Amino acid sequence: xxxLPVVDGDRLASGRETSRVSFTYSDVDAGEDPADAIRWQERxxxxxxxxxxxxxxxxxxxxARAVIDVGCGPGVDVLDFGTGRCVGVDRSMAMxxxxxxxxxxxxxxxAGSLPFADETFDGAYADRVLQHVPSPMxxxxxxxxxxxxxxxxxxxDPDQETLVIHVPEVPPELVGRVKAxxxxxxxxxxxxxSSLPAVLATMGMVEVSVDAFVLLLTDPDEAFGIAGWPxxxxxxxxxxxxxxxxxxxxxxxxxxxxxxxxxxxxxVAATAx
Numbered sequence: 001x002x003x004l005p006v007v008d009g010d011r012l013a014s015g016r017e018t019s020r021v022s023f024t025y026s027d028v029d030a031g032e033d034p035a036d037a038i039r040w041q042e043r044x045x046x047x048x049x050x051x052x053x054x055x056x057x058x059x060x061x062x063x064a065r066a067v068i069d070v071g072c073g074p075g076v077d078v079l080d081f082g083t084g085r086c087v088g089v090d091r092s093m094a095m096x097x098x099x100x101x102x103x104x105x106x107x108x109x110x111a112g113s114l115p116f117a118d119e120t121f122d123g124a125y126a127d128r129v130l131q132h133v134p135s136p137m138x139x140x141x142x143x144x145x146x147x148x149x150x151x152x153x154x155x156x157d158p159d160q161e162t163l164v165i166h167v168p169e170v171p172p173e174l175v176g177r178v179k180a181x182x183x184x185x186x187x188x189x190x191x192x193x194s195s196l197p198a199v200l201a202t203m204g205m206v207e208v209s210v211d212a213f214v215l216l217l218t219d220p221d222e223a224f225g226i227a228g229w230p231x232x233x234x235x236x237x238x239x240x241x242x243x244x245x246x247x248x249x250x251x252x253x254x255x256x257x258x259x260x261x262x263x264x265x266x267x268v269a270a271t272a273x
Contacts, residue, residue, distance in 0.1 A: 025037070025041075025128075025132050026132050026133070026134075027091070027092070028092040028094055028095055029092050029093050029094055034092065034094035034095075035094065037094075038073070038074050038094060038095065038098050041073050041074060042074055042076065045076055047215070049213060049214065049215045049216065050215065050265075052213055053156055053211070053213040053265050053267050054077065054080070054127070054156070056211050056213070056267050057077075057125060057127070057154050057156055057267055058080060058081065060152060060154045060209075060267065060269040061081070061123040061125060061152050061154055063122070063152070064085075064121070064122035064123030064151065064152055065085065065122050066085065066086075066087075066120070066121045066122050066123070067081050067085060067086040067087075067121060067122065067123035067124070067125060068086070068087055068088075068089060068114070068116070068120075068121045068123070068124050068125070068143075068146060069081070069086055069087070069088040069089065069125050069126075069127075070089050070111045070114070070124065070125065070126040070129060070139065070142075070143060071089070071090055071091075071111055071126055071127070071128075071129035072088025072089060072090050072095070072099060072104070072106060073088075073090060073092075073095050073098075073099070074095055074098035074099050074102065075088050075095075075098060075099025075100070075102045075104030075106055076102070077125070077127065078099060078102075078104035078105065078106065079102060079103065079104050083103070084105075086104075086105070087105045087106065087107060088104055088105065088106040088107070089106070089107050089108075089109050089111065089114060089115075090106065090108065090109075091108065091109065091110050091111070092108075093108060096108045111126070111129060111133060111139045111142065112133070112135055112138040112139050112142060113142065114142045114143070114145070114146055116146045117146070118145055118146065119146065119147065119148040119149070119151075120146045120148075121146050121147055121148065121151060122147075122148055122150075122151045122152070123147075123151060123152045123153075123154070124143040124144075124146060124147050124151065124152075124153045124154070125153075125154045125155075125156075126139065126143065126154075126155050126156070127156040127157075128156065128157055128158070129155075129157075130155060130157050130189060130192055130193075130196075131157050131158065131160075131187050131188065131189050131190060131192060131193070132187065132188055132189070133188065133189070134188065136189055136192060137199075140153075140155075140199065140200075140203065141203075144203060144205070144272060147272040148272065149272055149273065150271060150272060151271070151272045152269060152270070152271055152272075153200070153205065153269065153270050153271075153272065154267065154268070154269045155193075155196055155266075155267075155268045155269075156265060156266070156267045156268075157192065157193040157196070157265070157266060157268075158193060158215070158263050158264065158265045158266070159191070159193040159194050159263075159264050159265075159266055160182065160183035160186075160187055160190030160191060160193075160263070161183065161190070161191050161194060162262075162263055162264040163179050163182060163183060163261075163262075163263050164260065164261070164262045164263070165178065165179055165226070165260070165261055166258070166259065166260040166261075167220075167247070167250050167251055167254050167258075167259060168250060168253070168254055168258040168259070169246075169250045169253070170246065170247060170250045174230075174243055174246075174247065177237055177239075178229050178230060178237070178247070181229065181233045181236060181237050182229060185233060185236055186229075193265075193266045193268070194266065196210075196266070196268040197210050197268055197270075200268065200270040201270075204273050205270035205271060205272060205273070206270065206271050206273055207269075207270060207271040208268070208269070208270045209268070209269045209270070210266055210267070210268050210269075211266070211267040211269075212264050212265070212266055212267075213264070213265045213266075213267070214262055214263070214264055214265075215261075215262065215263045215264075215265060216260070216261070216262045217259075217260075217261040217262070218259055218260060218261075219255070219259070220251050220252075220254050220255060220259045220261075221255065223259075223261040226251060226261065227247070227248050227251040227252065228248075229247075230243060230244045230247045230248075231244050231248070
């Protein structure tokens, strides 16, 4: 999840996201607490709804003998594919170290410049990577380059256009502004996921398929630091002090019920010609 360098000083704190995620996960090592970033990713990856789409990824790559996990993070998925079958790549030294401690095979490298020869792998996979990178087409091109003919390419990314948030007592107009900032400021490529089937077809890939999985959260404390979003983006979103206070108080009260956060994750798969 952290393939390319962007230094912004954003960070994670207390296990919850408090910054623009594309900057946090584009350069984990430059953050104030890389270990916290790793813990948060591991926590999210343990959610049943995230595990569900990861199982589909494994199914889509079931015939691949050699797989590359691009932006592998702490290496959980590398091991899930099977020892000796998958190699992970991540730019972050902290992420690579965590993967190595797990026993995963991993290389430190940028997603946009993979250190492997053409047609090395039968499968190439990236999970929640393209939403963050400055040049997603470059990353896709590299993944296609290292695939053998007939190999499978699989991308898993959330479509931030599908984000639904309900916080009791917060006006829809205010919710809409917060959602737009999450989609367009929090992520470099928050709308990319839905275009991936067409992009892969344009690249000459065949047998393109799409599966959708819904993440549904009813606890605001699990929702990626949502209480702090308006304060974080106060200048960009022109939130008044009164709106920030109203949002934070309402999110706090929603712990008692009525909070909803849902987002669709897409698993897009295709075959190299």
